[in-house]
Amino acid sequence: MLPHQHLSSIARLISGRDAMLDAMSSAIERFSARDVLFADIRHEVRSATRLAVVNSALRKFDRTNRAGTVARVLVGECWGQASTTQAVTASTLKELLSEALRMARAGARYSKKRIEISHAKPLTMSVQQKMKEDPQTVSDEEKLSFLVELDRAQKVDDRVINTNSVYDESRFETRLANSAGSRLEWDEIRMRAMVQSVAREGSKVQFDYAVKDGLAGYELVRAIDVNNFAGECGRGAVDLLSAAKPPSGEMTVVTDGDIAGLIAHEVCGHASEADEVVKGRSFLTGLVGVRVASDGVTLVDDGTIEGLRGTVPFDTEGTPASRTEIIGRGEYKGYLHTLETSARMGVLPTGNGRAQDYNHRVFARMTNTYFDIGKWTDEEIIEDTKDGLYVIRPTSGMEDVVGGGVQCLALKGYIIENGELKTLVRGMALTGKVLDVLKTVDAVGDTLQFSGGTCGKGEEDYIPVSSGGPHMRARMVVGGG
Amino acid sequence: MDKERIAGKLLSLSEKEGASQAEVFALTVKTSSVYIDDNIPKVADLKTEFGIGLKFVLGKQLGFTSSTLLSESPEDVVKRAKSVAHVSSEDPKFVSLPDPKVASGRMDRFFDKPTANAGSPELLEKVMMLVQAAAAKNVSVPNGVLRASSIDFAVHNSLGVRAGSMSTNVFGFFTAKAQDGGVVGEGVQRCWSRDLSKIDFPNLGNKLKSQAMSVLNATAFKENWTGIVAILAPSEGSEMVHQLVGSAASAENVNNRSSPWADKLGSQVAHKGLTVIDDGLSSAGLLSSVVDDEGVPTRKTTLIESGTLRSYIFDSYNAGVSGVSSTGNGLRRDPRDSLGRFSQPASCGVTTLEIPAGTKSLDEIIREVQKGVYIEHFAWPQVDPISGAFSNEARNACIIENGEITAQVKHCLLVGNMYESLTREVVASSDREVHDYCVIPTLAFSDLELVGQ
Incomplete structure (x- = not known):
């Protein structure tokens, strides 16, 4: 058993010393300056294979390998960070630390505060992700053949005029040494298959999509029913050609698990990231212990769930991932922390300090964020709704950390009349004031559904996450395009 | 690393490995940034990245790979590119990599040396000018980033292309939070330029503050x-x-x-008053360079002229498919941040979209509106480019009635279809700004829907 329980389900311990980690640890140990409160060095290798078949022809086949090293230094309450793609040597590491120190000191001239990173416990571990089938052992011909099949299966109708099928496998390898004494090495392997069909009839053009992804090996691809996965996408695009414009205004909305997940992520996920709380920007600042939603609402961020895209053994700072209850039965419970925010708020870090890569900053981010289940079946929620809108297929969302609003865009839905799904409607936005919306939740389904995606914070810094939930019912404002 | 030497070496190795054609894109990006958190410079950083993208062609089979050459050798990279090409099925539409052509000017035409040399001390000074202008008793700057980049790339291909370009970019994004009791207002400002000295940071701070203060008075639109x-x-x-x-x-x-x-070339796709140009040599554009990321000289291409669709934009692959010349629109770089962009093959994209300025000021346009809304800030402006549908949440907007601003509102949805909107009269203001991929004026679109709570 690995020291952190969740690791045993997603990773296995490996042994042996690593020369690069030795060099990084050594550079940290030798680096000393009176004003340095914390320092770390990370070396990352990010490789990926991407294939895209468009209209039956291979349009893209890429293999990439990016490697870089980044050093961070904390002085006062300001960080300096320096990264490079030069070879890792004792000299390079020393230069990175010195450069980071110089910049941290420059920033610290504007502040007199100090942050003591006291919760960073020394960990020494090398872990390797568990998977049934390493995608590197599968031939490229087989991956290409899978995509060609996906593309073929989308062509369910002559009106499908454009088919797109994408395969994406990525491998992140991270080494980390820090001034608390940690020496860590881990990998993350993610798979993703995606289809998008475009249908045209006269001047009308519509699309639909489907995605399957996760922290997994090639077994994720083998589990896909090609005809079902891609065929439904093709049919979805054709059906949208005759979809009606959705109604606009405030109404009863029933979401499927994917839309519920998008709302979970945008509504309270971003505003629960503790860097937004320590500076008082989040509308959820100071709400721990306060009732913010109806009893049926429980919201969780959990980076330990096996197989999900946002799962990680450690966050970017080397803190093991964990489960954090954000809202428990309607009561606000807690925030998502980095080493720094946990120190500032006097709590334990939650494993939510994440960075896009060696070129980006670490700050508080989500992993897998979801509304927990209730007692209704999906069918019962629809049958119990006299008039409303059933919304599915999220396309994007945008948080409103300050104002407490939300924008969630969806591709399609159905008008609900007297407990039955009726007219198919096309693209729409859902919005509302978060705390008002959550208090109107009056039905929560009993089946969880997750979907993976890529999360930006503000307008950049993209990381893999997933979000999910059960079917849910609430009052929201809808605008149909 | 010496990008010319590495590009030459990879090209030579590819030819030795049997490539019928090959292309190397070598990119060096140096970026300094300062992130603001709650009025102080929270993170200052310096990022230096070198990477290459290699396209390996075996007849009609194409493979692409990329690397920072940190954990592997050039030989490893070439072998991988060859293996990718070897597995790829033939692409009958592929014609050729681009031939060499004369670029329109010196490779440093869009490069500003002081901006390229700006490090964290210079950026700290600038960004704190903004913070000092914006901060007040009830206003803070909780979030912000300012970064300055130098972008230097070379493209070599086996047909003789030996091209490249150097440029600089500055991007800033700042928010301000105003608070009055339990009421909060947020201001959002971005700045874009190729020249750090052209940005008026105190003025930006003042705008940020006044925007946040004005949102304090905003109410939810209810109709x-x-x-x-x-x-x-x-x-x-x-x-x-x-x-x-x-x-x-x-x-x-x-x-x-x-x-x-x-199939709409020559057709009316927009109102006769609208002209849209893609200009790879735009004087203000953030992706301006003398060649595109395939080494093809950039140029000005009129896409829509007085409402009529005149041209598409072409990279070399799609130009070959269509039997025309590339318009210099094979791109990898991004106006916001070019770090990591070597890892993608060039694809067909705009350089800088320009819409000519109109004759009326914003105030004059507002005076002519009977019933409407002026949107300063959406949650995030989005359009479905396939159907044209959009439904965007306004976070800071002004209601216009009978030619006057009558209320400040937030939390409402602007709904419409952009393809349809373009066919109706689009009124352009007399001033233009650079934002991301565009240099455009304030634009007024008609016959839209505003949905309140």
């Missing part, structure tokens, strides 16, 4: 209005115009039939 005029600030209109025109005019989407503008 549903149809048939209204929506005036979009350049920061918002630019994203919607880019998403729509950039996708519909892309020869990639035209050739794969997903663009609604396929």
Whole structure:
């Protein structure tokens, strides 16, 4: 058993010393300056294979390998960070630390505060992700053949005029040494298959999509029913050609698990990231212990769930991932922390300090964020709704950390009349004031559904996450395009 | 690393490995940034990245790979590119990599040395000028980033292309929070330039503060209005115009039939008052360079002239498919951040979209609106480029009635279809701003819907 329980389900311990980690640890140990409160060095290798078949022809086949090293230094309450793609040597590491120190000191001239990173416990571990089938052992011909099949299966109708099928496998390898004494090495392997069909009839053009992804090996691809996965996408695009414009205004909305997940992520996920709380920007600042939603609402961020895209053994700072209850039965419970925010708020870090890569900053981010289940079946929620809108297929969302609003865009839905799904409607936005919306939740389904995606914070810094939930019912404002 | 030497070496190795054609894109990006958190410089950083992208061609089989050459050798990279090409099925549409052509000017034409040399001390000084201007008793700057980059690339291919370009970019994004008791207001400002000295940081701070203060007075819009005029600030209109025109005019989407503008050359796709140009040599554009990322000379291409669709944009692949010349629109770089962009093959994309300025000021446009809204800030402006539909939440907007601003509002949805909006009169203001992929004025669109709570 690995020291952190969740690791045993997603990773296995490996042994042996690593020369690069030795060099990084050594550079940290030798680096000393009176004003340095914390320092770390990370070396990352990010490789990926991407294939895209468009209209039956291979349009893209890429293999990439990016490697870089980044050093961070904390002085006062300001960080300096320096990264490079030069070879890792004792000299390079020393230069990175010195450069980071110089910049941290420059920033610290504007502040007199100090942050003591006291919760960073020394960990020494090398872990390797568990998977049934390493995608590197599968031939490229087989991956290409899978995509060609996906593309073929989308062509369910002559009106499908454009088919797109994408395969994406990525491998992140991270080494980390820090001034608390940690020496860590881990990998993350993610798979993703995606289809998008475009249908045209006269001047009308519509699309639909489907995605399957996760922290997994090639077994994720083998589990896909090609005809079902891609065929439904093709049919979805054709059906949208005759979809009606959705109604606009405030109404009863029933979401499927994917839309519920998008709302979970945008509504309270971003505003629960503790860097937004320590500076008082989040509308959820100071709400721990306060009732913010109806009893049926429980919201969780959990980076330990096996197989999900946002799962990680450690966050970017080397803190093991964990489960954090954000809202428990309607009561606000807690925030998502980095080493720094946990120190500032006097709590334990939650494993939510994440960075896009060696070129980006670490700050508080989500992993897998979801509304927990209730007692209704999906069918019962629809049958119990006299008039409303059933919304599915999220396309994007945008948080409103300050104002407490939300924008969630969806591709399609159905008008609900007297407990039955009726007219198919096309693209729409859902919005509302978060705390008002959550208090109107009056039905929560009993089946969880997750979907993976890529999360930006503000307008950049993209990381893999997933979000999910059960079917849910609430009052929201809808605008149909 | 010496990008010319590495590019030459990879090309030579590829030819030795049997490539019928090969192309190397070598990119060095140096970026300094300062992140603001709660009025202080929270993170200052320096990032230096070198990477290459290698396209390896075996007849009609194409493979692409990329690397920072940190954990592997050039020989490893070439072998991988060859293996990718070898597995790839033949692409009958592929014609050739581009031939060498004379670039329009010196490779440093869009490079500003002081901006390239700006490190954290210079950026700290600038950004704290903004913070000091914005901060007040009830206003703080909780979030912000300012970064300055130098971007230096070389493209070599086996047909003799030996080209490259150097440029600089500055990007800033700042928010301000105003608070009055339990009421909060947020201001958002971005700045874009190729020249750090051209940005007036105190003025930006003042605008940020006044925007946040004005949102304090905003109330949720409660009605549903149809048939209204929506005036979009350049920061918002630019994203919607880019998403729509950039996708519909892309020869990639035209050739794969997903663009609604396929087969529409010479047709009226917009109101006669609208002209849209893609200008790879734009004096203010953030992606301006003397060659594109395939080494093809950049140029000005009129996409829509007085409402008529005149041209698509072409990279070399799609130009070959269509039997025309590339318009210099094979791109990898991004106006916001070019770090890591070597890892993608060039694809068909806009350089800088320009819409000519009109004759009226913003105030004059507002005075002519009977019923409408002026949008300063959306949650995030988005358009479905396939259907044209949009439904965006306004976070800071002004209601216009009978030519006057009558209320400050937030939390309402602006709903419409951008393809349809373009066919109706689009009024452009007399001033233009650079934002992301665009240099455009404030734009007013008619017959839209505003949905309140």
